[in-house]
Amino acid sequence: MSVGDGAMDTMEALRETIKNALVVGGVTKGLRESVKKLDQRQALLCVLAESTDEKNITKLVEALCNEHNIKLIKVDDAKKLGEWVGLCKIDKEGNARKVVRCSCAVISDFGRESQALDIINEQLKIKSSV
Numbered sequence: 001m002s003v004g005d006g007a008m009d010t011m012e013a014l015r016e017t018i019k020n021a022l023v024v025g026g027v028t029k030g031l032r033e034s035v036k037k038l039d040q041r042q043a044l045l046c047v048l049a050e051s052t053d054e055k056n057i058t059k060l061v062e063a064l065c066n067e068h069n070i071k072l073i074k075v076d077d078a079k080k081l082g083e084w085v086g087l088c089k090i091d092k093e094g095n096a097r098k099v100v101r102c103s104c105a106v107i108s109d110f111g112r113e114s115q116a117l118d119i120i121n122e123q124l125k126i127k128s129s130v
Helices: 010-023 031-039 055-067 078-084 115-129
Strands: 027-029 045-049 071-075 104-107
Touching: 010 027, 010 045, 010 071, 010 078, 010 104, 010 115, 027 031, 031 055, 031 104, 045 055, 045 078, 055 071, 071 115
Parallel strands: 045 071
Antiparallel strands: 027 104, 045 104
16 A cells, blocks of 8 residues: 555554654554653554553543643554554565454654544544534
8 A cells, every 4th residue: 555546544544643653663562651751741543452451541541631732543453453552473475373462552752743643633634613
């Protein structure tokens, strides 16, 4: 999938943005480390999986994001988020295997500017104006 071919939905843009942030080491994975980044106000964007078993995790992350004015995007599946942040093995065909669930990830550096990042920023502006 390339960024330049046609319209891109929000989840594709989020995946591309996370990939760019991974290249520059700007992604923090896992609840403990993510909460540290959120509490220290070092986060630019927080990605939370809605399929977490513990509802207190969702409440904690949402409260920290609201308190520190950090943008929050929710994804439906923790395994999908785990794959996006690199918590998996890639086989010879390029398919993800042994994907580990990730309940929360924080982006502290977006890396290079891209169309995907523009789409994410536009979505966040729309959400915050509602």
